[in-house]
Amino acid sequence: MALAEMEKVLRNDEGIRLVLDLLRQRYGERLVTGHSVREQHAHSTSYIPPQLPDAVFAPRTVEEVQEVVRMCAEHRVPVIPFGTGSSLEGHVNAPGGGISLDLMNMNRILSVNAEDLDCTVEPGVTREDLNHYLRDTGLFFPIDPGANASLGGMASTRASGTNAVRYGTMRDNVVNLQAVMPDGRLITTARRARKTSAGYDLTRLLVGAEGTLGVITALTLKLYGIPQAISGGVCPFPDVETACQAVITTIQMGVPVARIEFVNALAMKAINAYSDLSYPESPCLFVEFHGSDAGVKEQAETFGEIAEEFGGGPFQWTSVAEERTRLWKARHNAYWACVALRPGTRGLSTDVCVPISRLAECIVETEADIAREGLMATVLGHVGDGNFHVLVLMDMEDPKEIEQAEAFVARLNKRALAMDGTCTGEHGIGQGKMRFLEEELGDAVDVMRAVKEAIDPLNIMNPGKIVGARRI
Incomplete structure (x- = not known):
């Protein structure tokens, strides 16, 4: 832009x-x-x-x-x-x-209320800092956008990430906020009670406001018990459509999946090369389940059966922590892995979100658009809630490539909106998506203004x- x-x-x-x-x-x-x-x-x-x-x-x-x-x-x-x-x-x-x-520098953990499953932190605390601090309490904070972002920033952009399909987004996990308003007043948006009907919901107004309404100086967050057992693995599929259909069926059957991530064939090639892995270079789903020992085993087996029904598999899963950590580290490093596919370029990272019933259609059309334009672009997504990302690799010294990439992003956003989706599932609006917000919400933007x-x-x-x- x-x-x-x-x-x-x-x-x-x-x-x-x-x-x-x-x-x-x-x-x-x-x-x-x-x-x-x-x-x-x-x-x-x-x-x-x-x-x-x-x-x-x-x-x-x-x-x-x-x-x-x-x-x-x-x-x-x-x-x-x-x-x-x-x-x-x-x-x-x-x-x-x-x-x-x-x-x-405002990075203190102010309180942990284990009995109430919440904590209060300053905005500079990162998600990794918080979970490291909580490690001996049996609790954790689940929102994981990949980057070790600050919790104040995650609230400001209404972040989500890989765990959102089970635990929701920052919108669902912020109990209250303390914020300095534009005139310098300090306000607290709510108390620590888990529910309230007291006035306007100022907490939700400031979560996702991207710093345009005030400066967050503290936030109270929901915490969760660390699962007794966790299992996860990678499952290849013959094509994008069958992978997406397996996601839809998994969600519709009520399988309590914690993470279900889509990675297309080019992205899998990049991840294998960057993280020294050897997964099939085809569309894959990275999946994780949380629960009891018996529960995660049953969930993994059920997902394996669903995958097989759509021609996928074999689903290789494990409950060994070291193996799962290596798997998700590779997924979290996917941005850098994909950028490495074309050295000397920059990545234009964008996301959209559609109703899950339109997910396969939207990704298939997007990959066809990428191929038609001759772009180098990878597709990954938190597909359990219909959200996927495209990373377009472009030469920042070539105006034609920049123009081509931006035209592709415009079509991607229009495609998602035509399917009753949104121009951004978790990246926010900032400067880059202002014009698409107008297309998405029309006169509602005047109310925001x-x-x-x-x-x-x-x-x-x-x-x-x-x-x-x-x-x-």
């Missing part, structure tokens, strides 16, 4: 100068303005060109977040919350300059993302 196509955000040079002076006086060298650090804070795994902030500040307390936000509100300067920078749609870009608020204007009338919170300015 060319910078010229992005939502324009007017730059307030005088306000930025005043805020930088105030922050230097207050925090000295903790305010970082070096080019390399600013560049890192406009960088993500997206191919979208970076737009650098004017400075980076890493608060250590909620009070420091409030102070920075109040300064920025007074002088109308953008605030861009930053976690680990693993987002994919330009979420951390600063189109109007401003302050990148790096929250990774009205919410944004009511909460953030000065448009300082991560401007130029999701809804953009009102169209006159």
Whole structure:
């Protein structure tokens, strides 16, 4: 996506100068303005060109977040919350300059309430940090987008990942949030009770808001008991359609699958080469089951029978932890494995989600589109809930390749929308998918825009993302 196509955000040079002076006086060298650090804070795994902030500040307390936000509100300067920078749609870009608020120093685990199966953490805690901390409690946090993302960032983008088919997404697993609003006020969206009908659901409003409504400073999350037993494995299929039909049948039969991941033939070739594996280079499903020893054995055998019915198999599964870890590490490294297929290129990673009954049709048509255009692109997906990803490898020095890839992404999104799906199952909107959100939701985007204007009338919170300015 060319910078010229992005939502324009007017730059307030005088306000930025005043805020930088105030922050230097207050925090000295903790305010970082070096080019390399600013560049890192406009960088993500997206191919979208970076737009650098004017400075980076890493608060250590909620009070420091409030102070920075109040300064920025007074002088109308953008605030861009930053976690680990693993987002994919330009979420951390600063189109109007401003302050990148790096929250990774706010990384305390504030409480674990084992009896209530919840915990409260600061936004800079990563999912791996949390599960490492919980390892002796018998509990774990299941949302796993692959990258070791910060939990604040995962809430902001409404992340999900491989476990979503059983445990849901961040939307389902955030009990409440603490957030600094655009005027510097600190709010808590709910108490720790698991259900409430008290007023507007501000928790769900801020989960997925991508930092456009406020800065998350703490979040309470649901926890789950570590399963007694886990089994998993890989099952090859003769083609995409039979693999997808096996997924649909597995879900419709109520098999309590924890993870069910689709990997197409080219992606399997990349994974084998990158992770030194030897799985069949055909469409495959990576599957995992959680439960009792007897339960996971029964579930694996049932899935094997379903796969065989559709010409798949053999389903090679194991309950040995080391073997499963190697399998899922290979799946989580799939992005880098696929990029390695064409050295010197960048990956345009995009996702869509469709009703599960249309999944096979959508993936088959997408692979046909890739072949027709002569693109090098892999397809992987969290297909248990109809969500799949396409990674298009392109030469960033070739405008024709970029144009071709972006035209393909546009068709992919239109295809998903035509099947009553969504332009993004888990990557979010950011800058990259704003035009598709308008196509997907129509006048509902005006309602979103009205919410944004009511909460953030000065448009300082991560401007130029999701809804953009009102169209006159």
